[in-house]
Amino acid sequence: MKKIVLAISFCLAVVVSLQNCTPEKTLPPVDPNDPDSSYIGTPYSFSTLNPPLFRFPTISDPYKDSLTLEGIELGRRLFYDKRLSSTNLLSCASCHKQEFAFADGGNSKSNSVFGPTKRNAPSIENLLWSNKLFWDGRSSTLAGVAKDAFHGEQNLDVPNAIGYLQSDSNYTRLFRKAFGKPGEITEPKIYLALQQFMMTLISSNSRFDKIQRNEAGFQFTESEARGFVIFQTEAGECFHCHTFGNTFLMTDNIFRNNGLDPVTSTNDFTDKGRGLITGNSNEYGMFKDPSLRNIALTAPYMHDGRFQTLEEVIGFYSDTIKPLSPNIDPLMKKVPHTDGRLNLTDEQKQDLLNLLHTFTDTTFIYNPAFSNPF
Ligand code: HEC
Ligand code: HEC
Structure with a gap:
């Protein structure tokens, strides 16, 4: 009996000292004879993500x-x-x-x-x-x-x-x-x-991601492919702010006015947004470019939730944007849409909508690791 107890405590000591060998700077050193040696956590590494991140920026968070x-x-x-x-x-x-x-x-x-x-x-x-x-x-x-x-x-x-x-x-x-x-x-x-x-x-496993990773059996429908072209060309301009570029975060984290409100002076914005933080009145009414990941799941839309559906959002960018807003982002009025309106056809609107639906990541919303533990 004594032998078994000894063997068990030996194993425990080995396990504890092995954990102690991991290059985890922030965890406290462990003395196996200390009753408080259970005060040590198991390190988590982003490199164990499965599937590995594809076209996401390197993680530089301290x-x-x-x-x-x-x-x-x-x-x-x-x-x-x-x-x-x-x-x-x-x-x-x-x-x-x-x-x-x-x-x-x-x-x-x-x-x-x-x-x-x-x-x-x-x-x-x-x-x-x-x-x-x-x-x-x-x-x-x-x-x-x-x-x-x-x-x-x-x-x-x-x-x-x-x-x-x-x-x-x-x-x-x-x-x-x-x-x-x-x-x-x-x-x-x-x-x-x-x-x-x-x-x-982390959400990185939508159908869009699978298509970009060339996973077998995943490809855009013809309509989604047309939607992607609209998204990332002058036809839609979406990619400038909900960025694709080198990464798939779908935001550039910049603050802008995308022309929601018919104001003639920046003082007229009901919510001054970014400008209230910086104190710069030129930034009144500017808000962060939101990520479009899982966008089909997150209605209603915009900082005040004014649009109930993605159809309404697309209708806004196509037809009802307010181009005279004093600090509207210049990208909203780029050639060939100098009046801000994209004037998309019904088919183009549907194509863009279908593309936005490919950003839905069901593994994210059903991941048990993120669910209610109570
Ligand atoms: C000039 C930058 C810019 C461009 C171009 C742009 N957006 Fe936006 N988008 C924004 C900003 C800024 C917001 C948030 C505005 C707010 O709430 O005041 C936003 C919000 C949205 C939202 C709502 C997100 C949410 O979580 O509520 C959707 C959806 C969206 N944009 C889709 C698009 C699509 C589709 C296109 C292309 C047709 C596009 N955007 C083009 C900057 C831009
Ligand atoms: C009553 C509803 C409510 C509760 C409770 C709440 N939030 Fe929020 N959360 C919001 C709203 C509204 C915003 C946007 C506020 C803004 O931007 O000014 C927000 C913004 C955020 C953001 C910023 C997201 C981004 O894209 O920048 C994070 C992260 C967040 N909340 C985490 C939390 C955490 C963690 C808690 C609990 C400690 C929490 N929230 C509790 C309503 C809530």
Whole structure:
């Protein structure tokens, strides 16, 4: 009996010391004789993504090497936990729903603890490549977004929340594993764990991606192929802002006015957008070029959710854009569409719509790793 116990503890020591050998800078060193040696997480690597990322930018996020499976799991629980709001009824997932690529499907405005949100809730996908978060880019990190949401939409009382988390053994274990010794739960760790989870929300496996990767059995229909030509030529101009170029993020993360509102002065925009952050009135009414990934799932559209369907969005770009807006982006009025209107035929509109549907990634919205753990 003694021998078996010895053998088991030897194996444990080997396992622990092997983990200790991984080149994981941010994890604390482990002493196998220390009862607290369980304070170590399992490193997560983006290189294990399957299929591997194709034509996505290299990941340069400074936190990319400090993710752990436990940190991600912790972030997932925090994301879905309704107790983390002043009403105990609202979690991140109340407004960012997996089945809608983490947008708030169907709602122009979402319900925060203070009432309707000012803007439409965007999808959460591939944001580890962005340091301009929110429609107006006011946050540069996902941890910063989490803080903004907890103090804003969810009106979280931080000492209360920490008390609740400390009383739950699942949480205390995950906080220890994710952040090491001494293991206490702090406000910044809450945000960093949410950041880890959101960094893993990568959508790269739509039919469009499979077609681009030349996967057997996947190709555009004739209509989708025509739609792709419209998208990436002067016929549609979409590619300039919802960029294809070298990468498939489908956004260039730049702030622009795409001509939604018939204003004669930038002071007339109801939502000043980017300009409110920079203080520059030339940037009033500018918003981030959103990614078009999973766009068929994330209605309604635009920063205020004004369009209910993609047909309406395409109709807007084709026929009803407001070209006289003072700071409208010059790309909206490029030759041959100097009046801003694309004047697409009904067939072209349908082709573009069919293309947009190829951006839907069902593996993303059904991935159990992103689902509600409760
Ligand atoms: C009541 C609804 C609501 C809740 C709850 C909520 N959000 Fe949001 N979220 C929004 C809205 C609305 C926006 C857009 C705000 C803006 O751009 O000004 C947004 C924006 C974001 C963005 C920016 C996406 C981008 O493309 O830049 C991220 C990331 C995000 N939320 C994560 C979270 C996290 C994490 C939580 C929980 C801590 C959370 N949200 C809670 C409604 C909500
Ligand atoms: C000059 C840059 C630019 C061009 C060109 C452009 N867009 Fe946009 N697009 C934007 C901006 C900026 C927004 C967000 C505007 C807002 O909400 O105020 C947007 C929003 C959208 C949305 C809504 C996204 C969401 O999450 O709500 C869709 C869909 C869209 N564009 C599709 C297209 C298509 C299709 C084309 C080509 C016909 C196109 N765009 C051309 C800049 C552009």
